[in-house]
Amino acid sequence: MTELLLKYGCNPNQKPSQIYMADGSELPITVLNGRPGYINFMDAFNSWQLVKELKEATGMPSAASFKHVSPAGAAVGKPLSDIDRQIYFVDQDAELSPIAAAYIRARGADRLCSYGDWAALSDVCDAATAKYLQAEVSDGIIAPGYTEEALAILKTKKKGNYNVIQIDPNYVPKAQERREIFGVVFEQGHNFLKIDEEMLQNIVSDSKELPESAKIDLIVALITLKYTQSNSVCYVRDGQTIGVGAGQQSRIHCTRLAGDKANNWWMRQHPKVLGLQFVDGIRRPNRDNAIDVYTSNEYEDVLAEGVWQESFKVKPEVLTEAEKKEWIAKLENVSCGSDAFFPFGDNVERAFKSGVKYIAEPGGSIRDDNVISACNNHGITLCFTGIRLFHH
Secondary structure, three states: OOEEEEOOOOOOOOOOEEEEOOOOOOOOEEEEEOOOOHHHHHHHHHHHHHHHHHHHHHOOOEEEEEEOOEEEEEEEOOOOOHHHHHHOOOOOOOOOOHHHHHHHHHHHOOOOOOOOEEEEEOOOEOHHHHHHHHOOOEEEEEEOOEOHHHHHHHOOHHHHOOEEEEEOOOOOOOOEEEEEEOOEEEEEEOOOOOOOHHHHOOEOOOOOOOOHHHHHHHHHHHHHHHOOOOOEEEEEEOOEEEEEEEOOOOHHHHHHHHHHHHHHHHHOOOHHHHOOOEOOOOOHHHHHHHHHHHOOOOOHHHHOOOOHHHOEOOOOOOOOHHHHHHHHOOOOOEEEEEOOOOOOOHHHHHHHOOOEEEEEEOOOOOOHHHHHHHHHHHOOEEEEOOOOOOOO
């Protein structure tokens, strides 16, 4: 297959639409089910690159959950804890493969943003992964292969219209890439930059502590940033993103957005949240929304009389600001990456409030001394990578 006609482009009025290889060669993908659209393929190709590189850098099965050409979450296939299983809606007795664990953790990073996501897997999709996806709202998936059982399960989603794409794992794009904007052709070298531990050797802070777990987390952050719409900042803990701030014009807003998402992820583990008694049969998206509002300043929207009964069997106690502050203070050992340098120390101050202990950023600001000083004040280990990771 050298070309594939699409229903429409980014919007229904943008027709005709297609994908094809400019040199007339075969497309590196096969559509096994559904009818993927223009944005679906943008998500698919960006997310595949992310998980492929993450697997190569860490040696672990990797997954991503994409929305609007940026990752809502990404993760490597570390085992799930009992609390992970509870907050990600996984049966405590369910047997999970590493690739299933990777996707569950990637989607669990920000379940609201992952609603209707595009899933990407570095490894063959197995039945365990497909069964979890079957219960989630998702638009499609890309992987290097599928077991027969997994494919049969996925074909039952969306009344048989779930998008399933298989990609040739050996495909390598040309060295030069092109695209048109407003009728003008842009050309640049493909970003073949390899991200690994070598990039973390230039530690400029007083603290030189950088355990193996933090190295993995910083690699997860940097590779995620490589495929996140800039400006972007990413918080990672235990091999999974917990907050991605994408597409902000100001870096401090990226840092705040990612930090707020990290806090939201951590709040899902608060004892009061774990103890919420939901009504029988509540859908997962409704449960996610109820938790999000309950832990926010708009909690009255789900606790008002006549409203709380729609989500809960028993009216929950209010989660007070003091309780939130005390709980967030317990978040620790978080790693943070930035796709370009921190221009001011305020980014470090905000990151520290969400438990950040390790930071990797390019360096090169005229205020690097201010950023380093802020890290030293909080005992944060700071690595200057010397590499910018803009993606547009």
